[in-house]
Amino acid sequence: MIARSSTTGRIGLRDDALSACVSCGLCLPHCPTYRATGDERRSPRGRIALMRIVESGLAEPNAEWLAAMDTCIQCRGCEPACPSGVPFGELMADTQAFNSGTRRLPLRLRLGLRVLGRPQMLRLGTRLLALAQRMGFFRSSGFLPGRLPLRLPRRPAPAEVDVVLFTGCVMDTWTPHVHDAAQRVLEATGARVGRSGTAAGCCGALHVHAGLREEARSLAHRVMAALPGDQQVLADSAGCGAMLKEYGDLLGTEEAHAFSARVADVHEWLVERLDRLTPVGGRSEPVIIQDPCHLRHVQRVDGAMRAVLAPFVPVVELDDEGLCCGAGGAFAVLQPDLAAKVRDQKVAAIDRAVARSGAAVVVSANPGCSFYLGAAGYQVRHPLEVVAEGLAATGGQEMTDGN
Amino acid sequence: MEVLGPDRVTDGSAARRLYSRDGSVIEGGRAGPVCFPETTGEVVGCVQAARAHGRAFVPRGAGTGLTGGSVPCDDPVMIVTTRMNQILEVDRGRRVAWVEPGVVNLDLAHHLAGSGLHFAPDPSSQQACTIGGNVANNSGGPHCLAYGVTSAHVAAVEVVLSDGTVVVLGEEQGDSVGLDLRGAFVGGEGTLGVATKIAVRLTQDPPKVATLLLDFVEVADAATTVSAIIAAGVLPAALELMDRRVVEAVEPFVHAGYPLDAAAVLIVELDGLPGGVAHEVGLVTRIGSQGGARTVRLAADDAERDRIWKGRKSAFGAIANIRPDYYLHDTVIPRTKLAGVLDEVYAIAERHDLLVMNVFHAGDGNLHPLLLFDSREPGVMERVLAAGEEIVRASLAAGGVLSGEHGIGLEKRRFMSLQFSPEDLAAQDALRRAFDPDGIANPLKVLPTGASCGDVNALDVVPDGVWV
Ligand SMILES: Cc1cc2nc3c(=O)[nH]c(=O)nc-3n(C[C@H](O)[C@H](O)[C@H](O)COP(=O)(O)OP(=O)(O)OC[C@H]3O[C@@H](n4cnc5c(N)ncnc54)[C@H](O)[C@@H]3O)c2cc1C
Ligand code: SF4
Numbered sequence: 001m002i003a004r005s006s007t008t009g010r011i012g013l014r015d016d017a018l019s020a021c022v023s024c025g026l027c028l029p030h031c032p033t034y035r036a037t038g039d040e041r042r043s044p045r046g047r048i049a050l051m052r053i054v055e056s057g058l059a060e061p062n063a064e065w066l067a068a069m070d071t072c073i074q075c076r077g078c079e080p081a082c083p084s085g086v087p088f089g090e091l092m093a094d095t096q097a098f099n100s101g102t103r104r105l106p107l108r109l110r111l112g113l114r115v116l117g118r119p120q121m122l123r124l125g126t127r128l129l130a131l132a133q134r135m136g137f138f139r140s141s142g143f144l145p146g147r148l149p150l151r152l153p154r155r156p157a158p159a160e161v162d163v164v165l166f167t168g169c170v171m172d173t174w175t176p177h178v179h180d181a182a183q184r185v186l187e188a189t190g191a192r193v194g195r196s197g198t199a200a201g202c203c204g205a206l207h208v209h210a211g212l213r214e215e216a217r218s219l220a221h222r223v224m225a226a227l228p229g230d231q232q233v234l235a236d237s238a239g240c241g242a243m244l245k246e247y248g249d250l251l252g253t254e255e256a257h258a259f260s261a262r263v264a265d266v267h268e269w270l271v272e273r274l275d276r277l278t279p280v281g282g283r284s285e286p287v288i289i290q291d292p293c294h295l296r297h298v299q300r301v302d303g304a305m306r307a308v309l310a311p312f313v314p315v316v317e318l319d320d321e322g323l324c325c326g327a328g329g330a331f332a333v334l335q336p337d338l339a340a341k342v343r344d345q346k347v348a349a350i351d352r353a354v355a356r357s358g359a360a361v362v363v364s365a366n367p368g369c370s371f372y373l374g375a376a377g378y379q380v381r382h383p384l385e386v387v388a389e390g391l392a393a394t395g396g397q398e399m400t401d402g403n
Numbered sequence: 404m405e406v407l408g409p410d411r412v413t414d415g416s417a418a419r420r421l422y423s424r425d426g427s428v429i430e431g432g433r434a435g436p437v438c439f440p441e442t443t444g445e446v447v448g449c450v451q452a453a454r455a456h457g458r459a460f461v462p463r464g465a466g467t468g469l470t471g472g473s474v475p476c477d478d479p480v481m482i483v484t485t486r487m488n489q490i491l492e493v494d495r496g497r498r499v500a501w502v503e504p505g506v507v508n509l510d511l512a513h514h515l516a517g518s519g520l521h522f523a524p525d526p527s528s529q530q531a532c533t534i535g536g537n538v539a540n541n542s543g544g545p546h547c548l549a550y551g552v553t554s555a556h557v558a559a560v561e562v563v564l565s566d567g568t569v570v571v572l573g574e575e576q577g578d579s580v581g582l583d584l585r586g587a588f589v590g591g592e593g594t595l596g597v598a599t600k601i602a603v604r605l606t607q608d609p610p611k612v613a614t615l616l617l618d619f620v621e622v623a624d625a626a627t628t629v630s631a632i633i634a635a636g637v638l639p640a641a642l643e644l645m646d647r648r649v650v651e652a653v654e655p656f657v658h659a660g661y662p663l664d665a666a667a668v669l670i671v672e673l674d675g676l677p678g679g680v681a682h683e684v685g686l687v688t689r690i691g692s693q694g695g696a697r698t699v700r701l702a703a704d705d706a707e708r709d710r711i712w713k714g715r716k717s718a719f720g721a722i723a724n725i726r727p728d729y730y731l732h733d734t735v736i737p738r739t740k741l742a743g744v745l746d747e748v749y750a751i752a753e754r755h756d757l758l759v760m761n762v763f764h765a766g767d768g769n770l771h772p773l774l775l776f777d778s779r780e781p782g783v784m785e786r787v788l789a790a791g792e793e794i795v796r797a798s799l800a801a802g803g804v805l806s807g808e809h810g811i812g813l814e815k816r817r818f819m820s821l822q823f824s825p826e827d828l829a830a831q832d833a834l835r836r837a838f839d840p841d842g843i844a845n846p847l848k849v850l851p852t853g854a855s856c857g858d859v860n861a862l863d864v865v866p867d868g869v870w871v
């Protein structure tokens with residue numbers, strides 16, 4: 001997608017991608033930032049029109065223009081809504097790559113992204129933060145899990161395994177119990193599961209969002225180098241899975257395309273093997289499904305997640321057609337006011353679902369969404385945590401929990 | 404005079420550019436200050452501020468209009484209603500809902516789902532367009548064939564007039580007493596004031612719905628089948644025609660299972676009591692087969708029905724898969740002339756070396772020929788305009804009218820005198836002046852009187868791309 005057939009102007013956007021927008025406006029209501037503001041500058045149609053203006057040299061980027069771009073969550077809710085098939089994610093990633101060449105990103109973003117790319121630093125920082133949390137120095141901020149793990153598991157990289165669970169950066173460090181649950185479920189199918197671990201590290205998704213394409217490329221190289229072989233690579237984080245699947249486009253090499261072809265979302269893989277998962281049965285409490293944007297709009301495997309959950313718990317749907325929750329990688333940190341307005345919409349939808357069903361637990365297959373909704377006061381779990389609990393005794397063994 | 408906080412009014416150049424365009428290719432002037440009021444009082448403030456600064460004002464909803472209705476001329480104050488988006492009250496007993504003008508049509512539909520009632524007008528843009536825009540354009544939709552267009556579903560409107568007075572036109576219940584000013588306002592395209600609250604009439608959900616998809620090898624057979632169905636005394640809830648190019652453009656997006664090799668498909672929706680619907684399904688199937696339909700498919704469930712409709716409603720958006728720009732007309736012709744006029748439309752497009760797609764409300768003869776082009780191709784606009792004009796003339800010659808549902812806006816002003824005599828136009832102008840004596844409410848729209856819009860009058864020059 002990012003590899004382009006022709007570039008036309010200033011930003012270097014692919015001409016066909018840009019001209020695919022006929023400005024019909026059908027995407028407007030599917031855009032969380034337009035929903036929250038009613039402002040065309042916060043909409044896909046408006047952002048595309050503004051890209052066009054700069055691309056064709058009619059105007060220079062100014063603060064208003066940059067704000068229009070920076071307020072995009074890159075949730076890509078506009079993509080499946082667009083009958084013209086405008087590849088909005090590509091246009092915005094290219095635009096942000098162009099922007100990163102014309103200005104310096106905020107210091108905290110640069111620092112944060114650098115830490116993600118360095119597992120050792122992230123682990124050290126996390127232990128310090130966890131300690132400070134235990135000692136009551138600060139309360140949960142909304143961007144960190146309620147309780148960070150003190151003891152961080154280290155596990156060997158895969159050797160003789162059937163599939164590799166991609167463990168990423170923050171999840172591996174902050175919520176290792178999610179990977180444990182995912183591993184238990186995968187093993188319950190009889191598969192031998194390895195982990196990508198610190199050698200592979202961060203997928204680079206947030207770097208792409210921020211327009212730091214070169215950094216993302218070098219992270220991608222590291223991930224690919226750490227995971228040779230031809231086993232499937234399974235992601236239990238929607239954002240990471242989406243990124244890994246786009247390495248082919250990011251690097252444009254045959255090798256990267258081959259790597260991307262090995263990647264699947266955990267649910268996507270499990271749904272083919274549902275017959276091997278036996279629920280304990282009995283009554284279980286319903287859960288409310290939140291669709292992470294990168295699961296629903298980008299990977300489009302939200303159906304698989306539902307199919308995997310269905311034998312284990314009754315699921316309750318939200319009525320907001322998968323509108324973003326506002327977390328968006330680093331978005332909630334960089335645009336806290338707008339993110340909060342977007343989250344208010346999600347909170348209203350969750351509250352309606354709670355009122356309708358009495359469900360108390362929200363499931364989300366993405367760490368960013370989980371933290372952000374957790375900070376709004378919901379009990380949020382990964383779908384596979386729920387599945388793991390509902391599994392009848394299996395051959396899979398309990399992993400040590402970092403918590 | 405402070406009317407709105409700084410976060411709800413802007414004169415940023417990016418905003419002014421974006422608010423200079425709607426869903427069409429039409430250009431006018433450049434938007435002035437862009438305002439996002441949230442209450443009737445704030446709309447009054449915006450109107451008074453415009454007046455105080457000697458500017459006009461233009462109401463705007465979602466900007467999905469296709470005739471440049473919310474495209475500004477000169478640099479008016481833009482009154483954007485998207486933040487007035489509350490559903491204020493639903494009175495199930497009296498079947499009326501009060502809504503703010505910025506409520507999205509489909510949001511109202513979702514809100515009412517399960518209540519047994521719905522708001523009948525369902526423009527294909529319903530997922531994005533606002534009720535205020537529907538009222539201003541008197542919009543139609545596939546299901547308006549049986550249920551009537553927006554004006555049949557508006558009981559009352561609260562309006563901010565161009566002098567800042569607030570009036571309520573119409574009655575929540577029963578017919579209005581005296582002159583029907585509500586009826587005059589609906590379809591006023593923002594030239595009569597800003598709608599700030601709307602009482603919409605709700606329609607009972609039909610007990611049974613059946614959706615049929617018929618496919619034909621010849622477009623003419625599909626067109627003839629349309630009049631045969633109605634002639635047989637069946638009044639479908641909706642009756643839509645899509646030709647081959649439309650099917651090819653939308654099928655990859657919706658996967659509705661439309662036959663890709665058909666010259667045209669008809670979507671026929673029948674509703675009512677189960678017995679009656681079953682009978683009509685049989686009747687339509689028979690008429691279709693006699694009329695040359697290859698297959699007649701009955702949607703098995705709601706999911707299949709939704710996909711069939713999603714395809715229809717995505718048509719205008721999906722055309723970029725074929726060419727990046729389109730120019731669309733909206734004429735209405737007598738149903739019996741469908742086959743002939745369609746033939747002419749294809750011939751006109753061919754003469755001008757253009758692609759044309761047809762997707763339209765066949766049941767009421769409301770044509771939507773889309774001329775497809777790439778505005779980057781030199782000289783193409785002249786051909787598009789010439790072909791468009793010939794299509795309009797052909798429709799009028801067949802006894803048709805200029806606009807079915809998209810309104811006149813900026814685009815069709817120049818055709819008004821083809822349909823109306825000078826006396827008719829003077830009468831319309833007098834009505835408008837009664838509402839807006841100074842001509843500051845969405846000026847230079849609809850009526851071909853007065854100056855032209857900005858320097859760039861509608862499509863008389865080549866727009867460079869859709870937005871820029
Ligand atoms: C893909 C697509 C499909 C469409 N299908 C249909 C269809 O099936 N049937 C149909 O009829 N139309 C259709 N349209 C046209 C358009 O969507 C309708 O005319 C719609 O009602 C416009 O609503 P809006 O909120 O976008 O209004 P806008 O485009 O913002 O405004 C339209 C007009 O209404 C005026 N206006 C808006 N709000 C107010 C208000 N509160 N008070 C006074 N005046 C106001 C504006 O000044 C302008 O003149 C379609 C458009 C698209 C892009
Ligand atoms: S992005 Fe797609 S849906 Fe949105 S305005 Fe453009 S063509 Fe229409």
Ligand code: SF4
Nearest residue numbers: 031072073075076078
């Ligand atoms: S990516 Fe998300 S926030 Fe950005 S324009 Fe699309 S829908 Fe809106």
